[in-house]
Amino acid sequence: MAESKKYEITVKAQAEYIPDQSDVESERFVFAYTITITNTGNITAQLISRHWLITDATDQEQEVRGLGVIGEQPLLKPGEGFEYTSGCVIATPVGTMRGSYQMVAEDGTKFEAPVAEFTLNMPRVLH
Numbered sequence: 509m510a511e512s513k514k515y516e517i518t519v520k521a522q523a524e525y526i527p528d529q530s531d532v533e534s535e536r537f538v539f540a541y542t543i544t545i546t547n548t549g550n551i552t553a554q555l556i557s558r559h560w561l562i563t564d565a566t567d568q569e570q571e572v573r574g575l576g577v578i579g580e581q582p583l584l585k586p587g588e589g590f591e592y593t594s595g596c597v598i599a600t601p602v603g604t605m606r607g608s609y610q611m612v613a614e615d616g617t618k619f620e621a622p623v624a625e626f627t628l629n630m631p632r633v634l635h
Contacts, residue, residue: 515613516549517584517621521605525630526595535599539628542593543577545609545621547584552614554583555590555621560607562628565600577609601630 522542529538547553560572575581582590596605606625612618 514549514551515553515611515617515619516547517553517609517611518546518548519609519621519623520544520546521623521626523605523626523628525628527630530630532601536597537599537601537603537628537630538595538597539603540593540595541605541626541628542591543623544589544591545582545584546589547586549613550586552583552585553611553619554614555581555609556612557610558607559610560596560605560623562596562598562603562605564598564603568599570596570598572607596628598628603628 524540526538526540530536545555555577557575558577562570562572578592578594584590604625604627607623609621611621
């Protein structure tokens with residue numbers, strides 16, 4: 509198989525507004541996001557750390573770095589997936605998230621799994 513396919517992780521994200529934890533008057537908008545990480549390459553790899561850029565509608569950016577996700581560093585064999593849900597708080601009803609996961613393959617190769625930008629939005633704010 510091609511070398512480029514060897515280290516390949518597919519990441520899908522879905523965000524949801526959490527109205528009962530949000531406070532519009534206080535400019536506190538809470539979102540949950542569910543991430544599905546799938547090893548679409550042909551070598552086992554472990555998620556070591558994460559890097560997020562969370563941006564609200566006023567371009568205020570929060571940068572988040574840390575080990576693992578939800579306290580775990582999942583080891584994914586080819587074809588295996590891992591799903592988790594986490595959350596974030598921003599000061600506007602609309603924002604975005606993007607980032608990456610830092611991975612290490614079983615052969616010691618370090619590589620990044622990018623997370624494409626996705627939208628955080630309160631219902632009925634975007635059309």
